[in-house]
Amino acid sequence: MRHNPIFEQGDPAEIRRLIRENPRATLISHTESGLVASHYPVLLDEEADETDGIVLVSHVGRPDEALHELGRHELLVIIQGPHGYISPGWYDAAPAVPTWNFVAAHLNGTPELLSDEENLRVLDRLVDHFEERMPEPRRLSGTEANAAYAARIAAGTVGFRLRVNRLTAKSKLSQNKPAETVARILGELEGDGPYASPGLAAEMRRVHGVDR
Template sequence: MRENPRFALSEVAEVRRLIEENPWVSLISATSAGELVASHYPVILDRAAADDEIVLLSHVGRPDEQLHELGTHELLVIVQGPHGYISPGWYDAAPAVPTWNFVTAHLHGTPEILSDAENLRVLADLVDHFEDRMPEPRRMNGTLANAEYAARIVSGTVGFRLRVTRFTAKNKMSQNKPAATVERIIAELDGDGPYSSPALAAEMRRSREGRTE
């Protein structure tokens, strides 16, 4: 990812927030066969990690662990937050080109393969993480029958823990534009036009709080 100091996102807390709010990620491996392999799975943060660490918990379905050669080399995890088209018509009258605002992070680390027991716990935590907001949450381990079912599905998945050893993150939210232009862009994104995106508008507001002219 091309780096630009103006758009760099370096705070671990902000990257953790990005992961929590956008848990569907891309897993990319360069294998020993010289091939690139990509898969897509949900992740959660390991709550046992220190505040200044980023540790991911997840799983892959078999045979993805073989295709990725999981655990034998570094894995690239791409997290994508809100993004969208920004029309030059939202700027001022001066000539301009369109652009795309986005927030994303590239995370690197070598996965640690989990035992079946740990994998089952992570699968249950994943389900709980997403079911907690439901009016009647469904749990993997809610009954003996569910527990037996959960134990069976472990055989079809491989759990992993990934401690992020380095990351590159970018938060491009029109920081290079005047404050009045940023306000117009936010208003358009909050509107009902063809490129409206309230989630992207919210991210721009977060970035605007710390901007300097």
């Protein structure tokens, strides 16, 4: 992403929050055959030492590990948070161009392939992470029968851990606009128009310190 100090996000806590709240990621590898992209959920490795920085865990389904040449070179993980169109009609009468507000992070590192046992633990965590919101969560390895099934399913996946060694994050949320313009944008995003986006509005309120 283009460097822009106004929108740069360098707070590790905010980047971790972005990942927790937006776990579906785009994985991009530059392989001998060219660029390869896949889409998988990722989790923060909450057990990692703080000195390790940001560490991700996830998996890919076979044969994506071969397509990505996983573990042989750097992997780019893109996290996309709330985003949306911002009309110049939400500003004032002065000439203006439309834009797109967004929150995103690009995280780079060379993935470490996990053992079968570690991979199964990561798969358990992934399922638990999303199922915990359900009224009757379905666990991957909750029973003996489930555990046997999980072991068979896990064999079709390859787990990895990625210690992020380089990252770029940006929160482009109208920080360069005056307070009255920000208020109008929030009104539109929280309204019922074609570009309403409550999630994007919530991110803007966080950045601008504006309560509802």
